[in-house]
Amino acid sequence: MRNAVRKAWIVIVLFAIAAGANAGVLVLPANEILSNPPGDYHWWGLEHVFADDGVYAIDTVFSNKLDTFRIAFADPGDLDTMHRVITNVSLYADNRVHYSKGGKLLLYAVYDGWFGDGTRSRVLKVGYAETVNQHDITLHDTIASVFPDGMWHWGHVTGLGMIYQPRTTGIIYYVDHVFAVVTFRDTLQSTNYRFAFAPVPGPQTVGVPFPVTVAALDSLGDTLTTYNESASLWDSKGEISPVFVSFTNGISTFNAVITDTALLDTLFIGDGTAIDTSNGFAVELGGVRNFDFDSIGAKTAGVAFAVTIRAANYFGDPVTSFTDAVALWDATGTHTPITSPAFSNGACTYSATVSQQTPADVVYCSHALGAGQSNAFVVGPPLGAAGAPAAGRGEFRAAFAPNPSSSDLALDLNLPRAGRVTVAAYNILGQPIQEMDYGSRQAGQHRLPWRHGAAMSGGVYFFTIDLDGTRMEVRKLLVVR
Secondary structure, eight states, X not given: OHHHHHHHHHHHHHHHOOTTOSEEEEEEEEEEEEEOOTTOOSEEOHHHHHHHOOOEEEEOTTOSOOOOEEEEEOOOOHHHHTTEEEEEEEEEEEEEEESTTOBOEEEEEEETTEEEEEEEOOOBOBSSSOEEEEEEGGXXXXXXXXXXXXXXXXXXXXXXXXXXXXXXXXXXXXXXEEEEEEEEEETTOOOOEEEEEOOOOSOEETTOOEEEEEEEEETTSSBOTTOOOEEEEEETTSOEEOSEEEOBXXXXXXXXXXXXXXXXXXXXXXXXXXXXXOOOEEEEOOSOOEEEEOOOOOEETTOOEEEEEEEEOTTSOBOTTOOOOOEEEETTSOEEOSBOOOOBTTEEEEEEEEOSOEEEEOEEEEEXXXXXXXXXXXXXXXXXXXXXXXXXXXXXXXXEESSSBSSOEEEEEEESSOEEEEEEEEOTTSOEEEEEEEEEEOXXXXXXXXXXXXXXXXXXXXXXXXXXXXXXXEEEEEEOO
């Protein structure tokens, strides 16, 4: 939701800027790839990011090389720059990481052929939250030495670019949006005004939206109803979203989200002419925000199996103080029990039973503080029924080795009964890419070879594993080319 709100503000600001405003914000989206190492297969999906704001990624799992991605920003037009003086230039990249190691990133400014100093992000957690990293160029001491008069000009913005570089190997980074924000004032206008925040109560909670209201006031302290511009928003931690807002009749009301803790945080707003701050307030981590399930493999209808659930906060860290129970159900509506035992040290393991056969079941849990769901898993026919697992052969299990994979791999299977094994690969759009028929196999353990076809370029794929036409499991594989 936070990401959707932020993108909505991007659209609003892009279309709300009008010529003749006395101050405002100009958003420059990424529109050109300046350079990318030739023959480098570590980047995925670059062709989509500028056209439709789709997610693209870089992986350093199989390489010690920390590849960089260099882009340019859209050039502002003459009508956007006439009579306007730049007051601030900032770069933004919205990103998250995969894998439990977490990681850090560097954001560099590039302009007039100069490669600027970078700003390093905080450690990013495993895909629980996107982080908007900001690089404020105008605050750097190097500006005075690069620009003779120590000021930014629109000619510099025309040549503005950015380099985005991971600083940790063994990680996959996802980047959803890259843009620059330029604040300005109009030299032909001389309206005297200021901003005023409504009091922000504290403490606020990490990741939880809270309402903010800002008014543009004239020299007498009355609302400046003619002010319909946009302004940049930031906080003392650099962890707030949205990063710019719009005013209507002198008032801007929006929901803000802060993604890091702070003993004393402050909101700032500026449009090139006026800059003001809110009161100070604390931002606390808070308690449970979601629940994580340990992976569940294929099961048998009517046969009890263990399920483990763990309480987690906004960043995915365990919340050991959680001791309540949670409500339980599954996709078939036959899961028992309907309530878990009480958690201990933030975790709960209980005995579950699903009485209905299904190729893709999911267990769900819910609590006033958050919710969670398991992976999809197969529930096979009851013992003694046609096609039931053979005695002594155990459960169906499947695993790829290695995963992620850069070349051919092996599929390790444990079959509970004899049958014909077929495996199919699908891309993230659900389109079939490749299929292998391994013929009839006896119950027990098997290692089957899988060779990546030419159509399987780098990216994420989903594999279906069928036994005699019955869907037993769906597995995700990361292919690096």
